[in-house]
Amino acid sequence: MIDQYSLRQLIGSSVPENEIHVPEDIDSPGGFPYKCKDQVYGPAFLNLQEEPYILKVPNISSDLYFSVMCVDQYGHNFAYFGTVTTGNNQANYLIAGPNWTGTAPDGVKAVAVSEGFIVYMVLRLEVKNPEDPNDIEQAREILKMCALERLSEFTGSPQPPPLPPPNFPLYDVNLLTKAEVFTYVNAFSEYIRIHCTEEGMFARFAKIGVVPGAPFPPEGMKDAIYEAIQQGVWEGNITVASELKRQLENKVGGWLYTCGIKPPLVGSREVMQDRYLARAGMARSRFKWGNDIQEAVYIQTFHDNCQHPLDGANKYEINWSAGEQPPVKAFWSLTLYDEQGSYIDNSLNRYSIGSNTPGLVFNSDNSLTIYIQNSTPDASKLSNWLPCPRRDGFQVFLRMYWPKDILFEGKYAPPRPEIV
Numbered sequence: 015m016i017d018q019y020s021l022r023q024l025i026g027s028s029v030p031e032n033e034i035h036v037p038e039d040i041d042s043p044g045g046f047p048y049k050c051k052d053q054v055y056g057p058a059f060l061n062l063q064e065e066p067y068i069l070k071v072p073n074i075s076s077d078l079y080f081s082v083m084c085v086d087q088y089g090h091n092f093a094y095f096g097t098v099t100t101g102n103n104q105a106n107y108l109i110a111g112p113n114w115t116g117t118a119p120d121g122v123k124a125v126a127v128s129e130g131f132i133v134y135m136v137l138r139l140e141v142k143n144p145e146d147p148n149d150i151e152q153a154r155e156i157l158k159m160c161a162l163e164r165l166s167e168f169t170g171s172p173q174p175p176p177l178p179p180p181n182f183p184l185y186d187v188n189l190l191t192k193a194e195v196f197t198y199v200n201a202f203s204e205y206i207r208i209h210c211t212e213e214g215m216f217a218r219f220a221k222i223g224v225v226p227g228a229p230f231p232p233e234g235m236k237d238a239i240y241e242a243i244q245q246g247v248w249e250g251n252i253t254v255a256s257e258l259k260r261q262l263e264n265k266v267g268g269w270l271y272t273c274g275i276k277p278p279l280v281g282s283r284e285v286m287q288d289r290y291l292a293r294a295g296m297a298r299s300r301f302k303w304g305n306d307i308q309e310a311v312y313i314q315t316f317h318d319n320c321q322h323p324l325d326g327a328n329k330y331e332i333n334w335s336a337g338e339q340p341p342v343k344a345f346w347s348l349t350l351y352d353e354q355g356s357y358i359d360n361s362l363n364r365y366s367i368g369s370n371t372p373g374l375v376f377n378s379d380n381s382l383t384i385y386i387q388n389s390t391p392d393a394s395k396l397s398n399w400l401p402c403p404r405r406d407g408f409q410v411f412l413r414m415y416w417p418k419d420i421l422f423e424g425k426y427a428p429p430r431p432e433i434v
Contacts, residue, residue, distance in 0.1 A: 032162050067163065071104065312411065345370050352408055353408065
């Protein structure tokens, strides 16, 4: 919940509420980390206090992967719309907060009800030719046709009276190791519906001043209680750090599964119920949240096949045997990032390579070789070249969208980069 709070303040400050924002910098270095040139994004923050919103989606070509991921204040993926779940036809979707008791009006294809009034939504749309700026811009224009509309506007009904916006305290990362971290829990939990399975837990929280909407620490808290809470926060951070370390060591064939491992680290409440430590570890990572396995699997490596850190001073190959390329129904992409998750500037302006890369050349036996190096390779290898930095370390990130069933087992391990 705290990491969702930080996301709301850090990203939400540049994204107006109840509007879809389509960034313009997915095809250049800089900007937010771990972006992917093979798709365009449309994040939005919804405030559902006053009434539900309708997400209006245009007709999208059936050969494009499209998804809408809805994340609640707990970090649960509580709904998906798009290719895998509802299809690509024109549709209207109703997204409601926990107090909504109405019925969906005519023209609404599906309803999603959040446990909280604040929802983080991410739209994703595949780019068929990520090397062509016109294709990227066309995908952006399609996402811009998606729109959010108040339910009252959609039905032509009177708009509910306005409510004051949430007044969230400014997020300070330094409070994560202090008792005052519960300031954020109290502020954010004022805008959720406490789940029936967690009512007892919140009742226990209340005994130490963790109460939705209340200041923290409460007036009159004894020093001994405050110090005990401080100690608990400190020990809790150590436990979460240990869990994150465990997750980062959970590799398959040298590849770290950030999304798609079993048991999953992200998902709906039903999937993540009672798995608080796993959720906290994922939230503490650089990713904070991710796709359900039915939508996408993400894996990454910082090492070659001999467990040496990847280094731009070397030349590498990734060799896929025939039929062993990523098993997907949509598309896959291999992206190179620096160690902080940013694109690596290069003369080709190529930051990823994959099933949508134009001119990708397969070998005569249908195997596939990707060349990772800083210097320009021979002309015969140019189409399959993924440039890396001159000497610095880097990472390789593989995204696989609309996975086939074999990926659900969490055992797929593609070949790792090999020094040549």
